[in-house]
Amino acid sequence: MxxxxxxxxxxxxxxxxxxxxxxxxxxxxxxxxxxxxxxxxxxxxxxxxxxxxxxxxxxxxxxxxxxxxxxxxxxxxxxxxxxxxxxxxxxxxxxxxxxxxxxxxxxxxxxxxxxxxxxxxxxxxxxxxxxxxxxxxxxxxPVVMMLATESLRVALVTTHLPLREVPDAITPALLERTLRITHDDLRRRFGLAQPRLGVLGLNPHAGEDGVLGREEIDIMIPVMEKLRAEGFHLQGPLPADTAFLPARLSQCDAIVAMYHDQGLPVLKFSGFENAINTTLGxxxxxxxxxxxxxxxxxxxxxxxxxxxxxxxxxxxxxxxxxxxx
The missing domain is CATH 3.40.718.10 (Isopropylmalate Dehydrogenase)
Known part of the structure; x- marks a missing residue:
């Protein structure tokens, strides 16, 4: 090069x-x-x-x-x-x-x-x-959209979809593919030997044990357990309303959000002038x-x-x- x-x-x-x-x-x-x-x-x-x-x-x-x-x-x-x-x-x-x-x-x-x-x-x-x-x-x-500032990275499972279509789009295959691409590119391109990913739940309070939705139980947790068995460092599913607190972010190299406006408003608020969008994969x-x-x-x-x-x-x-x- x-x-x-x-x-x-x-x-x-x-x-x-x-x-x-x-x-x-x-x-x-x-x-x-x-x-x-x-x-x-x-x-x-x-x-x-x-x-x-x-x-x-x-x-x-x-x-x-x-x-x-x-x-x-x-x-x-x-x-x-x-x-x-x-x-x-x-x-x-x-x-x-x-x-x-x-x-x-x-x-x-x-x-x-x-x-x-x-x-x-x-x-x-x-x-x-x-x-x-x-x-x-x-x-x-297949690719993953990841936006970043100097202090925060947010990767997206779904990108430009109407909100009513998001839950049906989040399948086990798509979630696994997103986590693998994000993990592999953070290692290969960004030099992180063991990327730590914080994975947001889809529903409020990450579903609250199924009371507010079962996507976390039926889709997300099985995929995350499979990847953890392979050595992935994954936290979650995390409630989106507390995942961006400094104490939580200090334990994550990137946040994986389920949809566009779940993660990007926080990222753009944290440093809009310095933010960039990179395509992983x-x-x-x-x-x-x-x-x-x-x-x-x-x-x-x-x-x-x-x-x-x-x-x-x-x-x-x-x-x-x-x-x-």
Whole structure:
């Protein structure tokens, strides 16, 4: 693995804050070769709006402050900050797929992704649930979404599902797969010899011995006992309302939540500006920002690039550690 790994960066929705975050990142040394898969005109327009210097170079080239290496993905419509343009959605999907293919074929050592607007893509007639799911399908592997700050990691058993569908989705097979992927990637990529996982119950009070629901008894406990017999360090099922107390978190390297809004509100409250989203289970590092397209901030110059900076830093670290399969 090269000391300066080559990472692909996909800004995401052109009308959101992605292009201007890339311009801000271009003003500092990020410790790697970074190739942005986007329309160069969108990046240059964002630079002009921010009154920051930007020179676009060829994909894979080394850059100094004020430069970005760009693999062009021309969009059919001009960028309008703060406005969605479904006609540009195919360009966003094509860039994501190209970056994923480049990672699978060894052209890139990892991928960083900006915020993508799901509604705009679906409005273009493209079926899209999320980038995590798109990359998993492309690679042909099961994955786990894990979000993290400097002090907390939260992995999800289910991701973008309506709440009424969550209980039926949590099967023994899915729970076991999630725990195995999380455990294995924390060891392989994050250097934790014996990861300690805190597993949240699905129901209030973790079911309270079946009074408030039997998922913990019928599904979760049998799976956890099976994995404990293999040497997994698992706590739970834990009541979600007390699992994030400091004393409990000090005994866990990651929390495994059953659904999206069970674990992520606490994580985002604990450090939204520094939070990132990483996909466990892929054969390459993929790290994303932990925020949306922020259409209300696009074009104002007030958007923070801290989450993107953190995402690039973690992806670079994982690549340098030789974590690409």
């Amino acid at each position: 090269a000391v300066r790994p080559h990472l692909a960066l996909v800004p995401g929705e052109p009308g959101g804050i992605g292009p201007e975050l890339c311009v801000r990142i271009a003003q500092r040394d990020h410790g790697c070769r970074l190739t942005v898969l986007a329309d160069p005109e969108h990046l240059l327009a964002a630079a002009r709006a921010l009154e920051l210097p930007l020179r676009c170079k060829s994909a894979g080239e080394e850059c100094v402050a004020g430069e970005l290496a760009v693999l062009p993905f021309p969009a059919p419509m001009p960028m309008r900050p703060g406005h969605l343009e479904p006609l540009n959605s195919a360009q966003v999907i094509a860039a994501l797929q190209r970056a994923g293919l480049g990672c699978l074929e060894g052209e890139f050592d990892g991928m960083v992704t900006g915020p993508v607007h799901k509604a705009a893509i679906n409005a273009a007639g493209i079926t899209y649930v999320g980038t995590t799911e798109l990359l998993a399908e492309q690679a042909g592997v 892929l054969p390459y590092p993929r790290v994303a920002v932990d925020h949306g397209t922020a259409l209300d901030l696009a074009g104002t110059g007030r958007a923070s690039d801290e989450s993107l900076w953190q995402a690039i830093g973690l992806c670079r670290k994982l690549a340098i550690q030789g974590c690409v399969a």
